[in-house]
Amino acid sequence: MKYSLDERYMQVALDLARERKGYTHPNPTVGAVIVKDGQIIGKGKHEKAGMPHAEREAIKDAIQKGYSLQGATMYITLEPCCHYGKTPPCTNAIIDSGIKRVVVATLDPNPKVAGKGIKILQERGIETEVGVLEEEAKRLNEDFFIFITEKRPFVHLKVAQSIDGKIATATGSSKWITGEEARQLAHRLRNEATAVMVGVGTALKDNPSLTVRYIQTEKQPVRVLLDKQLKTPLNFNIFNKDAETVVFTSDKADKGKIKELESRGNIKVITLPLYQGRFSLEDILSNLYKLDIVHLLVEGGGDTITQFLKQSKFDKLSLFLAPKIIGVDGIPSIHNLGIKDINDTLNLQIEEIQKIGRDLLIQLYPYSGKVL
Numbered sequence: 001m002k003y004s005l006d007e008r009y010m011q012v013a014l015d016l017a018r019e020r021k022g023y024t025h026p027n028p029t030v031g032a033v034i035v036k037d038g039q040i041i042g043k044g045k046h047e048k049a050g051m052p053h054a055e056r057e058a059i060k061d062a063i064q065k066g067y068s069l070q071g072a073t074m075y076i077t078l079e080p081c082c083h084y085g086k087t088p089p090c091t092n093a094i095i096d097s098g099i100k101r102v103v104v105a106t107l108d109p110n111p112k113v114a115g116k117g118i119k120i121l122q123e124r125g126i127e128t129e130v131g132v133l134e135e136e137a138k139r140l141n142e143d144f145f146i147f148i149t150e151k152r153p154f155v156h157l158k159v160a161q162s163i164d165g166k167i168a169t170a171t172g173s174s175k176w177i178t179g180e181e182a183r184q185l186a187h188r189l190r191n192e193a194t195a196v197m198v199g200v201g202t203a204l205k206d207n208p209s210l211t212v213r214y215i216q217t218e219k220q221p222v223r224v225l226l227d228k229q230l231k232t233p234l235n236f237n238i239f240n241k242d243a244e245t246v247v248f249t250s251d252k253a254d255k256g257k258i259k260e261l262e263s264r265g266n267i268k269v270i271t272l273p274l275y276q277g278r279f280s281l282e283d284i285l286s287n288l289y290k291l292d293i294v295h296l297l298v299e300g301g302g303d304t305i306t307q308f309l310k311q312s313k314f315d316k317l318s319l320f321l322a323p324k325i326i327g328v329d330g331i332p333s334i335h336n337l338g339i340k341d342i343n344d345t346l347n348l349q350i351e352e353i354q355k356i357g358r359d360l361l362i363q364l365y366p367y368s369g370k371v372l
Contacts, residue, residue: 006103009033009040009075010133014105016045016054017077017140022192023048023218025294028078028108028144032058034099036072041065055080055090059097070098077137079108079130082117091120101127105137109148143295146315152285153296155313157305158189159333160320166330167302172205174331177322181357187214189318190221193297195246195288197224198238199304200231209237210299222246222293226284226304228274230257241266246291248284250274281313306335309346312366317348321360 003011016031023029024046032054034042042065044057052060055076062069080090080102094102107115107130118128138145143154160178161167168174176183190196196210203225210223220243225232230253232238238245245267249258253271261267268291272283288296298308308314339345347367354361 006075006129006132009035009073010077010103010105011136012040012043013054013075013077014133014136014140016043020045020047021140022194022295025049025144025194026147026292028141030054030076030078032077033075034058034062034067034069034072035075036067036069041067041069041072053081053090056093059093059099068098071100072098073101073103074099075103075132077105078141079104079106079113079115080117080121081108081110081113082120089117091117094121095124095126099126102129103132104128104130105132106130106134109145142315147289147294152289153194153293154315155285155308156189156193156295156297157308157314157317158186158297158299158320159305159317160186160322161333162322162324162326162330164325164327164330165333166326167300167333168331169326170329170331172331177324178320178359179322179357182320182322182359182361184214185356185361186320187212189297191215191217193221193295195222195224195293195296197226197296197298197304199301200225200227200229201303202299202301203227203232203236203238205301207236207238208299209240209242211242220244221297222291224248224288224293224296226279228252228277228279230254234260239264239267244268246270246288248272248279248287250279278307281307281311285313302331302333302335305333306337309334310337312346314366317364319362319364320356321362323358 013031013033017029020029027049030046032044033040042058042062044054044061046054080094082089082091102121121128146154162177191212211220223238223243223245225238225247227247228250230249247269249271258269262269270287272279348364349367350362350364352363
């Protein structure tokens with residue numbers, strides 16, 4: 001693909017933003033580049049919430065290198081903020097710097113910004129352009145956009161299975177269906193998430209840690225456990241000190257176990273009502289939203305994945321396919337969806353297929369009727 005000059009510089013800004021994917025929640029990941037006389041004179045990225053935004057970092061970088069910003073162009077992956085939060089408005093910094101042109105990939109969906117940042121710049125005589133590599137920028141911050149507009153976490157399902165749709169043999173043997181390269185990538189998905197969820201069945205069977213281990217990381221995702229009767233033993237890995245844990249349980253749980261978990265400091269127990277013996281996904285997502293969980297990676301097991309699929313409460317599915325056949329007696333990755341007619345099937349659209357070692361990774365989204 002041949003890029004225009006603006007697209008080339010915006011791609012540099014997107015690459016900078018991508019380096020911090022997963023580290024900036026509840027903020028978006030943002031990159032900025034300053035160009036003058038055909039040369040990049042400053043680069044910046046938002047490192048994490050509470051730290052300076054990408055625009056201010058790029059301005060600081062250029063000034064420290066001794067450049068004048070008068071007449072320069074700034075490329076930003078997301079509309080600059082115009083309100084006071086943990087940091088001052090980036091529009092002020094841009095105006096004060098002498099930058100004369102600002103190119104933005106996409107507007108910020110946050111109602112506090114939502115076009116206001118662009119308007120402020122225009123009113124101060126700064127030339128603006130919006131929409132350069134817009135789709136790429138929206139995809140990069142797809143979780144933040146859902147979090148802001150729908151007031152819930154972005155729900156990302158992850159499934160690793162054989163090519164005939166099984167996650168284990170009839171005896172429960174499952175380690176390892178996919179190869180090392182795929183497992184490493186799966187940990188990268190954990191690293192990009194705010195939280196990782198499993199149901200009680202997976203917790204009891206696998207005793208998972210749900211931490212990032214195969215790659216270097218600066219943080220651990222919050223672990224989320226669905227356990228309505230609190231069957232998970234208190235000495236299991238999901239309750240250790242390696243990360244914070246949120247447990248969703250019900251009034252059927254042992255009150256002594258709840259008290260013990262809450263006394264540990266890194267565990268939050270939330271008691272929810274049951275509806276026909278199940279949690280409401282709306283209740284779960286609402287509570288996670290209040291905890292600033294922007295990106296929820298749901299890793300299993302089959303029943304938990306099935307409930308998100310059945311209720312269409314998901315935004316993305318990462319499907320790892322191993323070139324193995326287990327057979328009809330294996331344990332399926334997806335349980336009964338209650339579908340009787342082919343016209344009622346759950347339709348998805350493929351965005352990308354990637355070969356990972358001997359395995360395949362298929363990235364899918366709910367079918368929207370248009371090609372991504």
